[in-house]
Amino acid sequence: MTQSFLSEQLLDLWSDLQQPAVFWQVAVLAGCLLVGWILARLIRLGFAAKDSNAGILRIGLESFSRVLSPSIALGLILLIRPILARTQHVNLLNVAIPLVACFVLVRLSLYVLRRVFARTGRVGDAVMVFEKLITLVVWTGFAMYITGLWPDLIDSLEKTVLPLGRNKVSLLTILQAVGSVLLTLLLALWAGAGLEQRLMRLESVHSSLRAVMARMARALLILIAVLVSLSLVGIDLTVLSVFGGALGVGLGLGLQKIVGSYVSGFVILLERSMAVGDMVTVDRFYGQVTRINTRYTVLRGLDGIESVIPNELFVSGPVQNYSLTDRALWLKTQVTVSYDTDIESVLPLLEAAVASIDRVLTKPGVTANLQRFGADGLEVEVGFWIADPENGRSNILSKVNRAIWQTLKNNHIAVPFNQREIRILNDRLPIFMAPTVPVSSDDVTPPSVGADR
Structure with missing residues (x-):
């Protein structure tokens, strides 16, 4: 030796x-x-x-x-x-x-x-x-x-030869195939991660388009890596046609929802109808878009709850986007003042009180209008604009209502509440409304002996 x-x-x-x-x-x-x-x-x-x-x-x-x-x-x-x-x-x-x-x-x-x-x-x-x-x-x-x-x-x-159908393949060839596939896939994922970071830094390109380009580039790199690795091992790529046909049938029958969500994800990213950071309402979900993946989108509500919603729902149903072309959002609140109030002096006071809040936009400004003559008083509506809907609507409405209430108190303006008077026109109740007093058997006195008959 x-x-x-x-x-x-x-x-x-x-x-x-x-x-x-x-x-x-x-x-x-x-x-x-x-x-x-x-x-x-x-x-x-x-x-x-x-x-x-x-x-x-x-x-x-x-x-x-x-x-x-x-x-x-x-x-x-x-x-x-x-x-x-x-x-x-x-x-x-x-x-x-x-x-x-x-x-x-x-x-x-x-x-x-x-x-x-x-x-x-x-x-x-x-x-x-x-x-x-x-x-x-x-x-x-x-x-x-x-x-x-x-x-x-x-x-x-x-x-060492292993039988695979009618052919025999050595164990060395199998290990080389597995190794080449893993190596090329790993390199493709590495290149895709680097390319995604590079694309996400392009401020001149819309964020949705950047995400589409990154995902398509990664998918293309993975496909090329698999085909190259199989070719290096010596596997004929024409055998993949049968697998492709079976995969198409499976997608058409059992994976319609999943494929629909994937296609909808690319549609959302390409048409730019929604981007990360937008405040949207879809179905019964409301929140800020924190992530747009190929299959699903994550909405984070103002209460901190994150909802994972399939992309198909954004394409097939109506969606309210509060920041698609303009982040300004119109909000309003109502208040009722008594009929003896000078309405011409109240409206400017309410507008100034609401405009003093930091989140309320000064342009186009606050508007206070007399809406209707209500049953209890004059109904006034105060409308205003905000530029940060992602910070919530309930907290700004609370600040606005407190400012209105403080202004009304400082100026001694009465806010009426519902009052209803019940008048009895006849003090004599009808017979059918007379109250009945239940009488027990113990209260009944039996007649005495020798009483008049």
Whole structure:
């Protein structure tokens, strides 16, 4: 049996350690690692010093610095090794290259996972499990490579054949297919996340159009990734036609509501009938739009309750948007004053009282009108405009009513209440209305003996 890769490297390293020139390899390795760390730090600090409008490159490099440092070191080692090999052996660098490469691969995998599935900063349990699994697989592969077991493993996987219908596929081909699909999907999701952040920063484009472009770009990248990965493995893409037909039938029969919501989501985003931050009323739900997804929209009510509403409801039914073209909202309240009030002096007082509230717009202004002659007094309606419907209507109406009430009290203006008088025209009640007093058997006195008959 021939010597393994590990034993060959150990013998070469041992022979190099006997020579004083090995210190050149140690110095080169340490210098590359140090230069890589310094350059990565300088790049990160340089982009961090810029303003927040530097773009997606700054966002990527700030979190990519942990991957950038070993990557620069690996590039320097690969660059210096052939130069140093002209004068001496470089067995130490030959062992260091796959070690640093595995380190770069682990860091890069963790970076991509967190950029795709933990963009908000919170790392879930599933992401942690995937990170540990990737780390274990990478270092296991490095251990098998350095010990010389990697060629034997590849040969064993290639000889293991699994029957799939009429064909037989080796286990190595299946693993390559799964790996290529996962890798291309992960890269597509990473590119989609970066593109979405870039699009969301375009202030010149409407927010709905930005969301549509981001979602369509991500879907297109995922589709391309799947097709490319299947082509790399050698799977004929024409076999997907059967799957596509079955999927179409399934969508037409059982997924009508879901597909309708997805299509409605794109319609809402494209026609810009609703955007994040709008105050809307749909069906029996009222609140602020906090999120527009492809399938559903989230409305946050003024009481803090969030409602998840399918997008189909926004397209098939009537929707009231309080801030579609103008955020100004008209509100009104009513008050009744007595008939002996000077109405011409009351109306300006009410308008001035309502206009003094901070949320009430001064333009177009407050209007107070005499609506009708009511049964109890003169009915006055006070109308006003606000520009922030997302802050609620009940609280501003409360402030307006309190200001009106204080103004009426300060000016001694009476607010009548309902009064009803009941007059009895005849003091003699009818016989059928005379009250009856129940008489018990104990109150009845039996007749005495010898009474008149």
